[in-house]
Amino acid sequence: xxxxxxxxxxxxxxxxxxxxxxxxxxxxxxxxxxxxxxxxxxxxxxxxxxxxxxxxxxxxxxxxxxxxxxxxxxxxxxxxxxxxxxxxxxxxxxxxxxxxxxxxxxxxxxxxxxxxxxxxxxxxxxxxxxxxxxxxxxxxxxxxxxxxxxxxxxxxxxxxxxxxxxxxxxxxxxxxxxxxxxxxxxxxxxxxxxxxxxxxxxxxxxxxxxxxxxxxxxxxxxxxxxxxxxxxxxxxxxxxxxxxxxxxxxxxxxxxxxxxxxxxxxxxxxxxxxxxxxxxxxx
Amino acid sequence: xxxxxxxxxxxxxxxxxxxxxxxxxxxxxxxxxxxxxxxxxxxxxxxxxxxxxxxxxxxxxxxxxxxxxxxxxxxxxxxxxxxxxxxxxxxxxxxxxxxxxxxxxxxxxxxxxxxxxxxxxxxxxxxxxxxxxxxxxxxxxxxxxxxxxxxxxxxxxxxxxxxxxxxxxxxxxxxxxxxxxxxxxxxxxxxxxxxxxxxxxxxxxxxxxxxxxxxxxxxxxxxxxxxxxxxxxxxxxxxxxxxxxxxxxxxxxxxxxxxxxxxxxxxxxxxxxxxxxxxxxxxxxxxxxxxxxxxxxxxxxxxxxxxxxxxxxxxxxxxxxxxxxxxxxxxxxxxxxxxxxxxxxxxxxxxxxxxxxxxxxxxxxxxxxxxxxxxxxxxxxxxxxxxxxxxxxxxxxxxxxxxxxxxxxxxxxxxxxxxxxxxxxxxxxxxxxxxxxxxxxxxxxxxxxxxxxxxxx
Ligand code: HEM
Numbered sequence: 001x002x003x004x005x006x007x008x009x010x011x012x013x014x015x016x017x018x019x020x021x022x023x024x025x026x027x028x029x030x031x032x033x034x035x036x037x038x039x040x041x042x043x044x045x046x047x048x049x050x051x052x053x054x055x056x057x058x059x060x061x062x063x064x065x066x067x068x069x070x071x072x073x074x075x076x077x078x079x080x081x082x083x084x085x086x087x088x089x090x091x092x093x094x095x096x097x098x099x100x101x102x103x104x105x106x107x108x109x110x111x112x113x114x115x116x117x118x119x120x121x122x123x124x125x126x127x128x129x130x131x132x133x134x135x136x137x138x139x140x141x142x143x144x145x146x147x148x149x150x151x152x153x154x155x156x157x158x159x160x161x162x163x164x165x166x167x168x169x170x171x172x173x174x175x176x177x178x179x180x181x182x183x184x185x186x187x188x189x190x191x192x193x194x195x196x197x198x199x200x201x202x203x204x205x206x207x208x209x210x211x212x213x214x215x216x217x218x219x220x221x222x223x224x225x226x227x228x229x230x231x232x233x234x235x236x237x238x239x240x241x242x243x244x245x246x247x248x249x250x251x252x253x254x255x256x257x258x259x260x261x262x263x264x265x266x267x268x269x270x271x272x273x274x275x276x277x278x279x280x281x282x283x
Numbered sequence: 284x285x286x287x288x289x290x291x292x293x294x295x296x297x298x299x300x301x302x303x304x305x306x307x308x309x310x311x312x313x314x315x316x317x318x319x320x321x322x323x324x325x326x327x328x329x330x331x332x333x334x335x336x337x338x339x340x341x342x343x344x345x346x347x348x349x350x351x352x353x354x355x356x357x358x359x360x361x362x363x364x365x366x367x368x369x370x371x372x373x374x375x376x377x378x379x380x381x382x383x384x385x386x387x388x389x390x391x392x393x394x395x396x397x398x399x400x401x402x403x404x405x406x407x408x409x410x411x412x413x414x415x416x417x418x419x420x421x422x423x424x425x426x427x428x429x430x431x432x433x434x435x436x437x438x439x440x441x442x443x444x445x446x447x448x449x450x451x452x453x454x455x456x457x458x459x460x461x462x463x464x465x466x467x468x469x470x471x472x473x474x475x476x477x478x479x480x481x482x483x484x485x486x487x488x489x490x491x492x493x494x495x496x497x498x499x500x501x502x503x504x505x506x507x508x509x510x511x512x513x514x515x516x517x518x519x520x521x522x523x524x525x526x527x528x529x530x531x532x533x534x535x536x537x538x539x540x541x542x543x544x545x546x547x548x549x550x551x552x553x554x555x556x557x558x559x560x561x562x563x564x565x566x567x568x569x570x571x572x573x574x575x576x577x578x579x580x581x582x583x584x585x586x587x588x589x590x591x592x593x594x595x596x597x598x599x600x601x602x603x604x605x606x607x608x609x610x611x612x613x614x615x616x617x618x619x620x621x622x623x624x625x626x627x628x629x630x631x632x633x634x635x636x637x638x639x640x641x642x643x644x645x646x647x648x649x650x651x652x653x654x655x656x657x658x659x660x661x662x663x664x665x666x667x668x669x670x671x672x673x674x675x676x677x678x679x680x681x682x683x684x685x686x687x688x689x690x691x692x693x694x695x696x697x698x699x700x701x702x703x704x705x706x707x708x709x710x711x712x713x714x715x716x717x718x719x720x721x722x723x724x725x726x727x728x729x730x731x732x733x734x735x736x737x738x739x740x
Binding site for chain 1: 301302304305308309311312315316318319320323354468477516521522523524545546548555557559664665666668671674675678681682685686689690
């Protein structure tokens with residue numbers, strides 16, 4: 001068993017889960033929905049195992065590093081984090097239909113990593129050999145993943161709310177009938193951001209602590225740092241607009257989608273579009 | 284007079300308003316993007332050459348908004364200042380109310396208040412005395428929630444119990460943490476510095492060069508580098524780790540010794556030295572064992588790069604180049620031999636790992652490389668930041684405060700017990716300042732327990 005075989009299984013499982021979730025929405029069969037959840041779990045377990053094996057493979061090559069060292073590894077970890085947050089939300093709130101809108105993010109990440117990114121295990125340069133790297137990446141990615149779930153839920157909200165208004169208050173049927181109510185979707189959007197925001201805060205802080213430990217400067221306004229702060233500002237604005245000015249529903253959903261777009265730019269755009277001090281450059 | 288008052292009031296309201304907070308947050312987010320597109324610290328000319336963008340535009344951006352150092356520009360700092368002032372005013376305005384809610388809770392409430400709560404329950408105990416029911420309810424609250432405060436007034440008994448009151452302060456802790464981080468950053472800017480220094484192996488320094496400044500900063504101790512080491516991944520040139528053995532000297536005495544690596548600095552007297560770079564210091568010294576082919580006699584000689592070293596019999600040699608890894612063959616030098624009358628011979632390669640290799644060349648002298656000594660300098664970043672602990676304190680408070688604000692809530696229960704006909708009437712009401720759905724579920728079980736407890740009689 002190698003990590004790359006397990007990564008292939010992961011990708012396949014996420015794809016199948018995504019399709020089965022859509023079939024579930026169309027067929028309204030609870031068994032199909034249960035199947036989709038089981039397949040998601042299988043994918044998640046394979047993803048976990050693959051990351052663990054890759055860690056061992058790096059150790060066997062003499063590199064004492066966590067598998068979070070390049071773009072490929074970070075993307076598969078991102079997919080893992082999305083599943084983690086999604087499955088926790090599924091266990092806690094039990095709204096299965098959300099899977100259809102969250103799995104595409106995880107599958108998209110996996111297929112992109114598998115098809116185009118360089119999967120060789122390369123040693124880290126000395127600047128990145130630190131436990132802080134691990135803490136930093138984990139907290140940031142759990143935050144990003146929570147924002148991905150919030151974004152998926154917000155898309156569902158926007159799809160459903162328009163139809164519901166057109167039906168002037170009558171419950172909408174069809175596929176949309178399988179969605180949680182708009183009130184629940186709005187609340188889940190907020191709950192996911194409430195998980196993501198403190199995680200992103202921790203991510204920024206561990207990043208600063210690490211930079212201070214490695215270079216003696218906790219903040220140097222490099223593009224990656226600045227973009228993480230931009231994302232943080234956006235979600236802080238989201239929370240304040242919600243708490244105190246009553247921005248819920250449509251506006252909150254749009255702000256959440258906008259925030260996730262900024263998150264993705266922070267994660268990928270900065271490296272692929274802007275240049276910086278960070279290591280995942282160039283793909 | 285009243286006009287003045289209105290003006291001051293509206294300025295105050297402006298600085299307290301949340302609209303301003305949201306606008307400032309969005310402005311900070313939006314304008315921060317500029318500095319991620321325009322490379323900070325470059326000149327307009329360098330940027331234009333690198334990207335092909337219009338030099339005139341870049342020059343204009345530099346002049347008008349200080350785009351090449353925007354995070355220290357007056358307008359960006361003002362925006363941050365506005366953010367801080369907004370935060371302070373807003374907190375000053377709201378805090379007293381929260382303080383009062385927590386310190387002086389309403390112990391006695393009336394029917395109108397109960398009607399304003401979304402979680403209420405009324406139970407009538409057909410039998411029993413006022414005091415008996417009171418004890419039952421007090422016990423129930425003690426066991427299932429928190430011990431209540433009991434107030435008897437006008438023949439009624441009022442109970443008040445609360446949990447998580449401190450979570451009301453989470454928001455204020457979070458907000459003050461932002462100000463604390465700002466203060467820490469200012470302390471660092473005013474009383475700290477960032478500098479660098481290079482130390483050649485075996486030597487010591489007692490001053491460092493600030494970034495961007497000209498005058499060196501004198502330290503009240505000196506730092507010596509005893510040894511520098513660099514390790515590579517396999518035979519590659521990719522450094523795996525590099526480290527320096529540093530010694531801190533004060534009045535000629537060794538006071539601290541540490542081997543520093545990237546990600547493992549040395550700190551002394553609030554000044555920290557970070558391993559950041561390295562490089563060769565001066566020319567390398569090469570040691571050779573030379574065998575004269577004709578006589579078989581061997582001698583040991585040392586040569587610096589470029590230096591002509593005499594050999595027995597009048598010839599001489601010089602090393603012109605060296606590398607740590609010549610393909611897969613390891614360390615190697617390039618050298619040549621000059622004949623006694625000064626004629627320049629052809630260059631050839633000598634490999635350290637293959638001492639007999641040079642015999643195949645067929646020259647008069649057979650060279651084996653026995654050692655290569657390159658002394659290095661170690662490049663250190665030097666930082667003094669007396670504000671950094673204030674920043675970490677702020678970060679800690681921010682995480683603690685926002686967890687408190689997000690995940691805990693202030694839950695309160697009020698009970699009024701009064702005679703009602705022949706029995707005793709009990710009114711129970713509750714509220715939570717956050718996460719109402721969870722509280723509603725909790726209240727539901729509490730309501731059942733209350734009914735059960737009073738029905739037993
Ligand atoms: C990026 C910086 C900021 C962060 C991280 C932040 C964080 C928070 C957090 C965690 C809450 C708690 C929300 C809750 O009540 O559950 C909150 C609420 C609040 N914030 Fe901020 N805040 C920031 C900036 C500001 C600013 C500049 C103002 C200026 C007026 C402000 C005013 C408020 C107010 C009025 C509340 C509601 C308090 C309440 O619920 O009683 N915040 N903020």
